[in-house]
Amino acid sequence: MADEELLEPVEEMGGDEEDEEEGGGSPLMRYLPMILGVLVLQIIIGYGLVSWLFSPSEETEEADKQEMVAEQSDAQAGAGAEGAVSMQLDEVIYEQLDAIVVNPAGTEGLRFLSVSVHLGLVNPEVAVAIETKRKKSRIVDALYKILSSKTIAQLDPERHEDLKKEMMVSLNSFLGKNAVINVYFQGFVLK
Numbered sequence: 001m002a003d004e005e006l007l008e009p010v011e012e013m014g015g016d017e018e019d020e021e022e023g024g025g026s027p028l029m030r031y032l033p034m035i036l037g038v039l040v041l042q043i044i045i046g047y048g049l050v051s052w053l054f055s056p057s058e059e060t061e062e063a064d065k066q067e068m069v070a071e072q073s074d075a076q077a078g079a080g081a082e083g084a085v086s087m088q089l090d091e092v093i094y095e096q097l098d099a100i101v102v103n104p105a106g107t108e109g110l111r112f113l114s115v116s117v118h119l120g121l122v123n124p125e126v127a128v129a130i131e132t133k134r135k136k137s138r139i140v141d142a143l144y145k146i147l148s149s150k151t152i153a154q155l156d157p158e159r160h161e162d163l164k165k166e167m168m169v170s171l172n173s174f175l176g177k178n179a180v181i182n183v184y185f186q187g188f189v190l191k
Helices: 002-023 027-054 058-078 124-132 136-148 157-175
Strands: 092-094 100-102 113-121 180-190
Touching (some): 100 136, 124 157
Antiparallel strands (some): 100 113, 113 180
């Protein structure tokens, strides 16, 4: 009788396997393809809605372009005769200059300024000319002269725009008219 009791659960398990094969398996396995199909459909619909809601329309892009052109023409109209240049859309950034370390004027060597400068050039040909004609040393020297001639008060962040304009005028004097259209400070440490 003990052997019969042990065999009953085994027989019952075997019977369940046959039922699963005939009935299609567990409920999870029966509905898995439908669940995956609904999930994929939701992802596709979600992507379509997000793309449609957050993509800029052609009218918005055209308005943005017209606004940029208007700002450029305003900047050109307001630019003075002394080297002020409007911002160019196809500006080339020249990042090959090493950090410049100088003692500001009037500090008697007790303070120093470290500046990393990148130049916004009017076109790629100017960058090539800087490299091929070896004008990099002359650029660094011109920037060094300007920075070392400034006092601590003249290096104040409120006067950075004036400093950048002075640098552009100096660099354009030997690189060519309007070759440098912007000066960027990547680091400006005064200690």
